[in-house]
Amino acid sequence: MNNAIKENVNKNYVNQYNGNENKILFWNVDTQYDFMRSDESFNGALAVKGARAIENNLEKLTTIAEKYDLKVINTADWHTMEDAEISCNPDYKKTYPQHCMQYTKGAQYIPATEPEDPIIVFWKDKAFNTKSISENRNILLYKNKFDAFEGNPYTNIILNTINPDIVIVYGVATNVCVDMAVKGLLKNQKEIYVVRDAIKELPSEQAATTLDDITDLWQKIM
């Protein structure tokens, strides 16, 4: 995993000197305590089983982004009880129990992906302007729906402002928010790589959402 990313980053930085720069953006999906941890350290409300095993790789990605001064869009659920997907009687398809509630530990990023000095963009942020995007390496995009493109009206604007050629996606859960992020990015006609060793799926009985099936719809996985 690590070498593939380094190769890609290096290749594109070499191109930069040949006047053929490809801008790379990292896309960190929902690596928050409530999704990532279910052990003695924290009892996550919607923990993805086995997610802790990818934390080393997530940390490597965070380090690579810092080293090469790459922009990172960090998406995060940031809920209140009013949100459509929060329910006391969840069906686990469209509604879920309380998770990533605002200002709780469950809504925080795990240390491996904690964004360094991010510009924070709320979905109801009226003061948002794109200038802040060019000035910050890390963008923290709070959303109130699974899909970052639906859960924050600024996602597309931010993506268009950065205008990357290549997007490298990682995080949780593969068959929910990662899948939605990739599909939203594909609509924007970006070249996308999903890092196989830095994603983790929720178990699903639906054949249509197995890793193999969804990755068929994605362009590239590394």
Ligand SMILES: [Zn+2]
């Ligand atoms: Zn949520």
